[in-house]
Amino acid sequence: MEALIAADPAEIARARAESLVLEYQVKLARYLRRMVGDAEVALDLSQEVFLSAFRMLQADPKREITAGWLYRAATNAAISFLRRKKILRMLPLDREVDRPSSLRTWSVDERSATSVDLQTALEQLPAAQSAALLLTSYVGYSSAEAAEILGTTADAVRQRVCRAMRVLRTVMSEER
């Protein structure tokens, strides 16, 4: 305890950031890959999230950074990315380009039926519904926790999950 009190605040911030990275990097990268459909982009976005967490800790080493905060930052980063991607798709120059589905970047052994069905459905969903579905049924948060992360109500999360489930059901029936 004495050592902790005597420690340099920058050292404390670094140590806390390190533990955050070690504990959440894989989980967050997986969540982001599902959100954006691309592993490289997911890694870049998770970098942004951890970097902003690290900067916040540098500014205030005592600041509490929870898993919820990280997922909120990750969701916002993913939604911003998807919005930019959507704008790029609307540009006339891009009209003739056959934009590959995100699944084409996945390795063959990752393309199990469940994985493909889920990703196909996620690609058709608005980002807010994807986030609600993933945070609850994929990451494992309750609707109240997901609502806190997404800045909405638990009822709204349940409604988004229901709408996402409707698309998922359609995809599953089409596949079979």
Next chain:
Amino acid sequence: MTTQKDCAQAEMLAGAIALGEANEVQRNSYRAHLAACPRCCAELGGEHEIERVMALPADASKAEHWAPDLRHVHRQARPQRALQWAAVLGAIAMLIFGVRATQKHVPVTAVPRPPVVASSSQAERAVAALNTQTAPQREHQAESLVFAGTSTMRLDVSVDGRGLPKRCTIIKSSGDRALDQAVCRAALKAKH
């Protein structure tokens, strides 16, 4: 007769059932709505159907084996601050020693030659180019800040006739852009 409000309520109930958060009263209410609303019955499905569909993301989560490749991070995890400084100081010392060694063959009585890099604008351009170097494919900036480790790098420093460094070029990067720039800045400040 069901209203749009009932259907919206049914969506929330279906969501609660999907997340395993619905109690028996809510389940009964959902069943009653489905019995009265054929559209919701077709679009949302019964409780078993909801549970079947919602098993998919949970199964995908359990079966997920993809993980980012973090070997490069773990290789340099938990550095010692003293080692970092030793590496930086060592690199600077080697740099200074190398520059002096290359200058030894110049006779003291020789007529001073024009500077290797005489134009200050050239030097400025070199420094500007250094600052706009293309970064490695992924900088892993967060990890490099958190897990900043030891590494080696090679620099080429041009020195004019007065012993003042005019240009610093990175021949082999340490892999950390911030570290590269710091060492280059230090090399440009030193007098040789």
